Structure formats: structure tokens, C-alpha cells
Amino acid sequence: MSAMGSVPSNTTETSSTDTIEGLGATKQPDFKGQSRVLKKCHWCMKKQDPNEEPFKACGQCKEVIYCSRECQRASWPHHKTACKVNREQKAAFDQAGVSEDVKTFKKWHSLHIEIFKHAIVCALDLGKDPKNVDSGYLFIEVKRKPNHADLPMKRKFELIEGVIFTPEETLEMxxxxxxxxxxxTKRQGEYMKAKGGIGMAPIIMKYGGVVDIVNFILPKPEGAKLMQKQNNWGKEWAINLAGALQHA
Structure with missing residues (x-):
């Protein structure tokens, strides 16, 4: 386990979707997933053309967008589980009165996609062995900076710790x-592998009582190798991640 700080492998922390499952709500906050932030089709990754009609969002969770009904239909068997969890999260967050706080957290991490992707590549040493993508999951915990109200969105949070959990430890948690x-995530990753990429990997992000499982589409093996050749964070990935987020 690589760490900045430490989290015991027998932690009793659970995802927020487990903790607050079943709560109702009267309002659905507008949370944007990576697909909407990047303006790319959630299935084929086609980039939205600003001069054409905007892509349509998933009618249920609103977190992802599609360039066509064909892509939406192809994606649904893979997206439906996350879609259900997203809807339950939104309802629960609204009921608990933390929707705006969570929205800020999600907006913050959506602004650092490339930094988090670099952390995954270095932490799992994917440039050396792409198969490591299935060997473990990154877990990070963040907190709001004391002066967050005076800071731009991309600098409102800071890293407390970062560790790599084995798949078994992650499921226990x-x-x-x-x-x-x-x-x-694994099913979607297999689709990305079939297209020549390394796949897809999550970072489990904890902020207060909220745990957000955020998926990242990884580069092709040669891309990962280049990333590490240019700037390999190695075993100090968590410290380097903290610095990168601090100075982004």
C-alpha cells in the first residue's frame, strides 16, 4: 500500500450511496459527470461541436451526454447501475441539505481530470505494465481549505492523504x-481496452461524509509510457498529486 498518511485496510467507511440509500428528495441538483464537463459522448467519446446542436444528457441522472440515440442504447447496459446510484445520491444529498456543498466538490475534481489521470498512471505504473490497471484502486481524502471562499474553484480543496487499496480492501470498504x-467500471473498461486503450480506472474520493467514485478513461499504453517518461511520480504519487493540485 502506497500512502501519504494512512488508512487501515479494515476501515469501516462506506460509500455515501450505501450510508444514505433510500432517502427521498424534492429537488434534483445539477451534478455534472466527466462526460458533460468534457463535452464528450459518454460512449464513443466524440467531442461536441460548439457549432452544432448540443449532445443530449441522460434523461434520468443528467450526469452524462450522448451524441446519438445509438450511443445511448449501446451504453445503457453499462451505465444503468451508475445511473441508479447517481439518482439515489442526488436525492439523498438534497434531503440531507448538502447538495450545494457536494456540487462544489464535484465541480472542483472535474477541473483536475488530467492531474488525476496522471496520478493513476504513475501510482499503478501503467507505463511499465498496463495490466496493473486491475491491481488496485486509488483512494484520496480531501478537505476544504480554510480560505476556500476567497479562492477560485480549482483551488478550494487540498489533499489530506492518498493510498492504493487492493480490490479486496476496496470492496470491504x-x-x-x-x-x-x-x-x-470494469465493464466499461473492457470496451476501452477493445479500442486499444488501457481501460478505465476509478479514484475513490472522500470529502467529509461523501465518497465519490470517479472514473477516468486511460490513455493507450504508449501514451502512459510517455506520461511517465516525462514526469514519473512513482511511489511518491500522493505527495506529487497534492503539489499538483495546490499549484494548478
Whole structure:
């Protein structure tokens, strides 16, 4: 386990979707997933043309967008589990009165996609062996900076710790719903591998009582090798991640 700080492998923390499952809500906050932030089709990754009609969002969770009905239909068997969890999260967050806080957290991490992707590549040493993508999961915990109100969105949070959990430790930590989400990530990753990429990997991000499982589409093997050749964080990935987020 690589760490900045430490989290015991028998932690009792669970994902927020487990903790607050079943709560109702009267409002659905507008949370944007990576697909919407990057303006790319969630299935084929086609970039949205600003001069053409905007891509349509998933009618249920609103977190991802598609360039066509064909892509939406192809994606649904893989997206439906995450879609259900996303809807339950939104309802629960609104009921608990933390929707805006969570929205800020999600917006913050959506602004650092390339930094987090670099952390995954270096932490799992994917440039050396792309198969390491299935060997473990990154877990990070962040907190709001004391002066967050005076800072731009991309600098409102800072890293407290970062560790790599084995798949077994991760499932123990996240519980049944976490397993469904991770299984869904793996299925989507297989599609990316078939297209020549390394696949897809999550970072489990904890902020206060909220745990967000955020998926990242990884580069092709040659891309990962180049990333590490240019700037390899190695075993100090968590310290380097903290610095990169601090100075982004």
C-alpha cells in the first residue's frame, strides 16, 4: 500500500450511496459527470461541436451526454447501475441539505481530470505494465481549505492523504453498492481496452461524509509510457498529486 498518511485496510467507511440509500428528495441538483464537463459522448467519446446542436444528457441522472440515440442504447447496459446510484445520491444529498456543498466538490475534481489521470498512471505504473490497471484502486481524502471562499474553484480543496487499496480492501470498504459501481467500471473498461486503450480506472474520493467514485478513461499504453517518461511520480504519487493540485 502506497500512502501519504494512512488508512487501515479494515476501515469501516462506506460509500455515501450505501450510508444514505433510500432517502427521498424534492429537488434534483445539477451534478455534472466527466462526460458533460468534457463535452464528450459518454460512449464513443466524440467531442461536441460548439457549432452544432448540443449532445443530449441522460434523461434520468443528467450526469452524462450522448451524441446519438445509438450511443445511448449501446451504453445503457453499462451505465444503468451508475445511473441508479447517481439518482439515489442526488436525492439523498438534497434531503440531507448538502447538495450545494457536494456540487462544489464535484465541480472542483472535474477541473483536475488530467492531474488525476496522471496520478493513476504513475501510482499503478501503467507505463511499465498496463495490466496493473486491475491491481488496485486509488483512494484520496480531501478537505476544504480554510480560505476556500476567497479562492477560485480549482483551488478550494487540498489533499489530506492518498493510498492504493487492493480490490479486496476496496470492496470491504465500499460494500455491495460499491461493488456494483466497480463492476460497471470494469465493464466499461473492457470496451476501452477493445479500442486499444488501457481501460478505465476509478479514484475513490472522500470529502467529509461523501465518497465519490470517479472514473477516468486511460490513455493507450504508449501514451502512459510517455506520461511517465516525462514526469514519473512513482511511489511518491500522493505527495506529487497534492503539489499538483495546490499549484494548478
Amino acid at each position: 465500499l460494500g455491495a453498492q460499491g461493488k456494483m459501481v466497480l463492476d460497471n
